[in-house]
Amino acid sequence: MKKNLLLSLLFVNSIVVFAQNKDEQFFKQIYNSALTNSKCYSWLDHLSNDIGSRLSGSAGAEKAVQYTKSQMEKLGFDKVYLQEVMVPKWVRGEKETAYILDDKKKIIVPICALGGSVATPKTGLTAEVVEVHNFDELKALGEDKIKGKIVFYNRPMYDGVIESFDAYSGAVDQRGAGAREASKMGAVGTIVRSMNLRLDDYPHAGAQSYGELPKDKYIPTAAISTNGAELLSKTLKSNPKLKFYFKQSCQQFDDVLSYNVVGELKGTEHPEKIMVVGGHLDSWDLADGSHDDGAGVVQSMEVMNIFRNLNYKPKNTLRVVLFMNEENGNRGGNKYGELAVKNKENHIFALESDSGGFAPRGFSFECDDSSFNKINSWKYLFEPYLIHSFVKGHSGTDIGPLTSEKIVKAGLKPDSQRYFDYHHAANDTFDAVNKRELQLGAGTMAALIYMIDQNGIE
Amino acid sequence: MKKNLLLSLLFVNSIVVFAQNKDEQFFKQIYNSALTNSKCYSWLDHLSNDIGSRLSGSAGAEKAVQYTKSQMEKLGFDKVYLQEVMVPKWVRGEKETAYILDDKKKIIVPICALGGSVATPKTGLTAEVVEVHNFDELKALGEDKIKGKIVFYNRPMYDGVIESFDAYSGAVDQRGAGAREASKMGAVGTIVRSMNLRLDDYPHAGAQSYGELPKDKYIPTAAISTNGAELLSKTLKSNPKLKFYFKQSCQQFDDVLSYNVVGELKGTEHPEKIMVVGGHLDSWDLADGSHDDGAGVVQSMEVMNIFRNLNYKPKNTLRVVLFMNEENGNRGGNKYGELAVKNKENHIFALESDSGGFAPRGFSFECDDSSFNKINSWKYLFEPYLIHSFVKGHSGTDIGPLTSEKIVKAGLKPDSQRYFDYHHAANDTFDAVNKRELQLGAGTMAALIYMIDQNGIE
Missing domain, CATH: 3.40.630.10 (Zn peptidases)
Known part of the structure; x- marks a missing residue:
């Protein structure tokens, strides 16, 4: 009995080893x-x-x-x-244009309409800018300070994480729900810092949703390149009354x-x-x-x-x-x-x-x-x-x-x-x-x- | 005594755990x-x-x-x-030039002199080409077939390995010792396929050594881009009598x-x-x-x-x-x-x-x-x-x-x-x-x- 058990174990063991070798061999062939x-x-x-x-x-x-x-x-x-x-x-239409209006100076910055966004008026949209970093900050400002303004979401992806997807998860609410939340406070448009860990000149597209908002509350929303976001933020610090202009002609069919x-x-x-x-x-x-x-x-x-x-x-x-x-x-x-x-x-x-x-x-x-x-x-x-x-x-x-x-x-x-x-x-x-x-x-x-x-x- | 041992063990264990936590914490701070x-x-x-x-x-x-x-x-x-x-x-001098002379047609290809190479004559060097893939093949051809020719080393880095450094180790002898070995057989120059796993137009530099050769046996050697190597090899198949021209003015000070x-x-x-x-x-x-x-x-x-x-x-x-x-x-x-x-x-x-x-x-x-x-x-x-x-x-x-x-x-x-x-x-x-x-x-x-x-x- 013992001998049989031992033989059985040896047999099972051989099968396992055989399977392992077989798998190892097949992995080699696959790669x-x-x-x-x-x-x-x-x-x-x-x-x-x-x-x-x-x-x-x-x-x-x-x-x-x-x-x-x-x-x-x-x-x-x-x-x-x-x-x-x-x-x-959803169709983007003409390439978007945008600039910071710092007194008389126009500083062009790269933007792209976010997926599902509505267009601006045909002549574009110009308004003062309120920079925020999260929805709590937005709400704390109150409707008075948001109404008629463009909300600029500028919380960077956090660079201290090891996996970049964690940095994305921690920032992408600004893109996904930024327009919806800002519209509720009376904003006329939103500009969102691109979901990008680098500083560069590429605006990053991506989906956003107006959620349950009635259609007449849809406001145009666009991503700005990370360099553009840095520049806008810096310029705002020296001139909080600057205006931002953007024009996009995207359309939902x-x-x-x-x-x-x-x-x-x-x-x-x-x-x-x-x-x-x-x-x-x-x-x-x-x-x-x-x-x-x-x-x-x-x-x-x-x-x-x-x-x-x-x-x-x-x-x-x-x-x-x-x-x-x-x-x-x-x-x-x-x-x-x-x-x-x-x-x-x-x-x-x-x-x-x-x-x-x-x-x-x-x-x-x-x-x-x-x-x-x-x-x-x-x-x-x-x-x-x-x-x-x-x-x-x-x-x-x-x-x-x-x-x-x-x-x-x-x-x-x-x-x-x-x-x-x-x-x-x-x-x-x-x-x-x-x-x-x-x-x-x-x-x-x-x-x-x-x-x-x-x-x-x- | 037993109790003391237990306490000692617990103590040692705590130290280990403490050290682990300390290291984990410090790793976090480092990253x-x-x-x-x-x-x-x-x-x-x-x-x-x-x-x-x-x-x-x-x-x-x-x-x-x-x-x-x-x-x-x-x-x-x-x-x-x-x-x-x-x-x-070692100084490269003027940018190198090279072309395949296929009957009357000149096909320009990107090359760069290898580090330590001598220059070609000022007007460049033109010769027929012998393609080989390793030194055994070179030696098997014999001096008769190599003498007066340009030896073209064209063994690609092997793409089936997981780590690219293994592919490099398996191919770089062509660059390091190619000129030396070809010179011993009477070649007048060597062209080496770049150490590159991609097909592109960049020639890759790198060191080569003439070893113990006397100085009058030094022959000019250059790397050719991988696309250039493919083209030269293909053209050689249809016209084994084609000639290759290259000119480089590098110098050892x-x-x-x-x-x-x-x-x-x-x-x-x-x-x-x-x-x-x-x-x-x-x-x-x-x-x-x-x-x-x-x-x-x-x-x-x-x-x-x-x-x-x-x-x-x-x-x-x-x-x-x-x-x-x-x-x-x-x-x-x-x-x-x-x-x-x-x-x-x-x-x-x-x-x-x-x-x-x-x-x-x-x-x-x-x-x-x-x-x-x-x-x-x-x-x-x-x-x-x-x-x-x-x-x-x-x-x-x-x-x-x-x-x-x-x-x-x-x-x-x-x-x-x-x-x-x-x-x-x-x-x-x-x-x-x-x-x-x-x-x-x-x-x-x-x-x-x-x-x-x-x-x-x-």
Whole structure:
């Protein structure tokens, strides 16, 4: 009996060692494929340089749908299809102009209308400026001091944090709700310091919402570059009565039809269990959106390309989903989530890449402790590839609406230091993406999906 | 007795916990200082944008000596001094020109003379081209096929490795010894594919050596951009009889006097034990050398600035050493090592930053196992700052000559993916350095020195 037990243990042990070696070997093949035989960088080149910006409802967004569908059709999926979704269509119109009117002196500063903002009057808007750093300060000033003024939100992202996303979370309320809160106090417009840890001349776009305000209370809102914000603040100190002028002609149109792009490969053993990997096809309109989120799109497609190169047939169904409209509505993510419920689909896993195409550092997971512990036990396999940070946290906006009884959701965590140098700004272009960093991210995503596919989540 | 033992254990345990908390707290302060109160980025701005390139023996190198000395004098060292060292002076001269002569067609390609190369004749050099990928291939061709030709080394850095420095090690023999080996076979010149993982138009400089060859066997050697190398290789396939023309007017002068810059702060408890942190002041001549090694210079200075900001007085003597001539001679490193022996100095630790100013990932250590194990036990303190890779390996060229009975030498390991996009090329400029990445590197260096200072190395 004892001998049998010992033999059994040895046998089990051998299986574990064998599996480990098998996984180690397969990781090597995955990363080798990613670094030496991938398509993601040339896909991104096309998305960025041939198609360009892809704001929901734009011609670029529709071209991106057609292009990625046509490329996915070459990757050996069982089917590639479009999922209809109505998306908002907001158009920036003419390039904005703005200046500080310091007595007679006009000092031009770079701004961009925030997504969803209304236009200024055709001749622009001129008013005195009240600088604030948060909503408490705004409210403490009282309506008398705000009424008829432009509110200037100028709280910088805090540079003392290690992960730049924490600095973003700590500042982005100014952009998202600044116009709404200022309008309630009688402001005529708002100017928001760009969500950027650097001092430079790029204004950063991004979504804002008027919330429940009645339409006649909508006031124009724009982001100003960080250098512009510093200058405005400094000039205000010497001349609190200065005026600010800005003009923007952006417009909200009726919703239009667009699509998520889905590639599906049926699982060989558990076709009813679905693993999703995706990014979002839409981008802001000021640049190519190479990091946000062209990178996530092509990395997700690359996962399928890697499996195909290695002739790996997943046991569970794999879906590569390119979501539409993450930036200003999340309609694509919501639609995919709704359909999953309606069709009683069982999603066991969803992975999103939407934090830039930088060198991968790890993943953040939304899951229960037992799944997290299980996944953590695989970390040693990732460490030779310099992937070390497995934490609990936000996974991704597009996969946010996905719910199943037991689902693991994960977000790729690339190095975050440079992300907000480019985020939503005119310099989020192809040249800011490093080919190898992009490829390593794709390999890391494929490696995690392989482990989930091999081992399940519970 | 048992009770006493228990109490003793509890006491020891409390000390350990207390020390841990103290270290954790101090790490927070170090990184906060690095990210919110540092000078390294503005120092680098001056070094890069006001001084510029700093090849040994150049005016830029001498300005850098004076500038960093003057800045170090403001940091509260006990003394700041210059260490005399004779350095080689090689001057590129006029910008090089080169073209492929494909029948009557001239196709211009970007090249740069390699460091230490001789000039071509004044009217340039024209010859047929033999493409090889390694020295075995060269030798197998035999003198008949090489004599009178230009040897074109075109083995790319291998892109399948995870760390780009491994790809560099695997290819750089072509640059370092290519001219020497080709000359032995009767070649009249060599053209070497740039050490660059990307395809672009920047030729990358770097040192080469004729070794023991007699002077009349020195042949001119230059690097060609990776795009140029691809084009030359492709054109050779269709026309093996094409000729290549290049002209360079570089010149080796007599050695000149230069300096290492040293800042020293006497240890409060063990002034005889020395900890060194440094980078190299010289750079190649095609650009600012912001990554190589402006970053290492200003990060080393920042270590002192951080300690000063936090009012930390090291127990052991701290020396910030800015070495001269790493790129083409390592005379500064050799001189510092010689003087350490001559003065019977006891160096317990040396840390170099010379792998770019990118996001720090860890350190590579040259030390014995017991020190390595001890240092590894501190890793948990670094992990909240996303520093996770402690490995054994090369520390740094400048600190290479340092030997003591028991010394730990370490190199900062930043993320390596982008390093060879810029290394020794005209695009190694200030804009390629991210402020936060640079600062995090400096903080990481200060944190390690603090732990060494507090705990010793054995």
